[in-house]
Amino acid sequence: MHYRNLFLLLVMLNSFFCFSQQKNTLGRLRSQADSVLGQQKAVFAVAFKNLSSGETLFMHEHEIFHAASTMKTSVLVEIYKQAAAGKFSLNDSITITNEFKSIVDSSVFSLSPDDDSELELYKKGGQKMAIHDLVYLMITVSSNFATNLLIDLVGAGHVTATMRKMGLKDLNVLRGVEDEKAYQKGLNNVVTAYDLMLLFEKIARGKAVNKKASAEMIKTLSDQRFNEIIPARLPSTVKVAHKTGWIKGVNHDSGIVFLPDGRKYVLVLLSKNAGDDKAAVSALAAVSEMIYKYVMHDPI
Numbered sequence: 001m002h003y004r005n006l007f008l009l010l011v012m013l014n015s016f017f018c019f020s021q022q023k024n025t026l027g028r029l030r031s032q033a034d035s036v037l038g039q040q041k042a043v044f045a046v047a048f049k050n051l052s053s054g055e056t057l058f059m060h061e062h063e064i065f066h067a068a069s070t071m072k073t074s075v076l077v078e079i080y081k082q083a084a085a086g087k088f089s090l091n092d093s094i095t096i097t098n099e100f101k102s103i104v105d106s107s108v109f110s111l112s113p114d115d116d117s118e119l120e121l122y123k124k125g126g127q128k129m130a131i132h133d134l135v136y137l138m139i140t141v142s143s144n145f146a147t148n149l150l151i152d153l154v155g156a157g158h159v160t161a162t163m164r165k166m167g168l169k170d171l172n173v174l175r176g177v178e179d180e181k182a183y184q185k186g187l188n189n190v191v192t193a194y195d196l197m198l199l200f201e202k203i204a205r206g207k208a209v210n211k212k213a214s215a216e217m218i219k220t221l222s223d224q225r226f227n228e229i230i231p232a233r234l235p236s237t238v239k240v241a242h243k244t245g246w247i248k249g250v251n252h253d254s255g256i257v258f259l260p261d262g263r264k265y266v267l268v269l270l271s272k273n274a275g276d277d278k279a280a281v282s283a284l285a286a287v288s289e290m291i292y293k294y295v296m297h298d299p300i
Contacts, residue, residue, distance in 0.1 A: 029294045030057060033287045040283050041275035042249075047193035047268040048291050051204055057291070058194070064170060065270045067189035068245030069142045070196060070252045071159075071173050075150055076220070076243075077166075077199070078159040079135060080213040088153070090135070093128035096121065100148050103156075103174060104181040111145050111178050117226075118143035139243060140223045148176035166202055168195040193268040196254040200266045203241075204256045217241075221255060228281050229253035230267055233289035249274045251281050257292070265295060 037044045037059075046059040083090050098110045113122045118141045121129075134150055137143035151159070151173075159173040170192045175182050182188070202208040203217055221241035230253045231240040242255020254268040269287060274280035293299065 025294065026055070026057065029290060030059070033057075033059065033290055036283050036286050036290075040271075040280050041273075042271045042280045042283075043273050044280075044284070045193035045268070045270040046287060047197035048265065049197055049201060050263070050265045050295060051201065052263045052265075061194040061197070062170070062192050063270075064190050064192060065252070065272050066247065066250050067171070067173070067191040068247050068250050068252055069144075069147075069177075070191055070243055070245035070254050070270075071171070071189040072138050072142065072147055072245075073196070073199060073203075073221070073243045073254065074159050074163055074168075074171060074173055075147065075154065076135060076139060076217055077203070077208050078154045078162050079131070079150060080209045080217060081162055082154050082158070083131075084209050084213060088131065090132040091130055093130050094134070094149060094153060096124045096127050096129055096145075096149070098122070098125060098145065100152065100176055100179070102179050102181045103187060104179070104185060107181065109179065109181075111148065115178060116144045117141055118145065121145045136220055136223070139220050141225050142244065144177040148178075151176040163195070163199070166199065166208075168198055171195040171199070191252075191270070193254075193270050196268040196270075197266050200254060200256050200268070204264055204266060218256065224255075229269055229284045230255055230257065230288045232285040234292050238292065246277075249277065251277055251284065253284065253288075259295070263295070265291075267291060 045061055045063045047061045048057040099108050102109055113119045118137055121143055134146040137146040138150060156173045156175055163171045172190050174187055174189055203214050206214040208214045218241045221243060222239060224242050226244045230242050237260045239258040240255050242253055245252035251271045251274060256264055256266055258264045269284040271280045
């Protein structure tokens with residue numbers, strides 16, 4: 001009996017030591033991330049969840065940010081949801097028309113290629129393009145033109161309603177891109193790091209619409225062309241399915257990180273009010289690298 005009690009005590013002490021060591025390591029990660037981000041003139045948010053262990057790290061995760069192009073992931077989910085419901089097929093085509101209505105007064109506005117990251121679509125006015133091709137442009141090269149066409153197709157209100165049903169309380173999609181009248185009135189799409197984490201976790205677990213849809217979304221997100229933040233300092237063997245967002249002073253990245261050993265984690269990095277966009281992006285990339293090393297048990 002004496003030896004059994006001693007054995008149980010040793011097991012308890014070992015468990016406490018391991019827990020304390022893990023807690024301290026996570027504490028060091030938070031401290032070092034704080035140190036790097038604290039050197040910048042900006043507001044930052046971090047949401048990290050290891051989908052294998054359930055471990056999380058949050059920093060200002062409920063802070064509201066201008067969504068910029070990160071809202072395009074929620075539009076992606078809504079497109080697959082409506083397609084699964086039979087409202088249309090991803091193979092259906094829609095006419096390319098550069099005319100959109102402001103949510104303020106329904107006045108018509110057009111997008112300028114000078115403010116977009118993709119230009120070829122502007123040369124196809126009057127032509128038809130398959131929905132799945134527009135989806136690909138919206139995500140991989142962040143085409144604003146494609147995004148507005150797709151939001152007109154599914155409805156901004158339906159996007160937000162779907163997000164609420166998925167448990168996202170603060171992500172709000174009011175409109176498409178470049179609605180200047182809405183912008184001037186402060187009517188903007190907004191996100192939080194926490195909500196984007198929940199959204200990508202649903203996709204990663206095959207629970208966004210269904211398994212097949214989630215897998216297709218991951219495939220598209222994996223072709224992301226803008227890789228300056230989450231993947232920037234990670235090994236080439238690490239795959240990232242993600243969506244970025246940028247406007248002046250705002251730099252975001254959000255997605256799923258797939259490790260070579262089969263594990264995966266969700267990471268959301270947001271910033272606003274940045275005095276130096278390049279420095280903010282570099283700081284966020286550094287935090288991504290720290291989190292990767294933490295998950296891999298490498299020295300931070």
